[in-house]
Amino acid sequence: EVVEALRPIIPLKFETRRIAIKIPPKYAGKAYRIVDESAEIKKDEWLDDGSWAVVVEIPAGTQPEFFEKLNNFTQGEVETKVL
Numbered sequence: 481e482v483v484e485a486l487r488p489i490i491p492l493k494f495e496t497r498r499i500a501i502k503i504p505p506k507y508a509g510k511a512y513r514i515v516d517e518s519a520e521i522k523k524d525e526w527l528d529d530g531s532w533a534v535v536v537e538i539p540a541g542t543q544p545e546f547f548e549k550l551n552n553f554t555q556g557e558v559e560t561k562v563l
Contacts, residue, residue, distance in 0.1 A: 505530030
């Protein structure tokens, strides 16, 4: 609320990152909650092998924490690419 009140006075802009993610089948179902809580899902699809491919947008400052969450949950098997 404070940021929104300051915007007319001070031009504030938050940098965002779009990230493509591929989560292996054995983690895909439960990973939805983690991704949805941490990021804005822009596009997603289930692949033929059961993997979940998703494009998300997150604030740039939260990128390291987001990657750490995904890596811990998938034991490092997640594939990510900053777009």
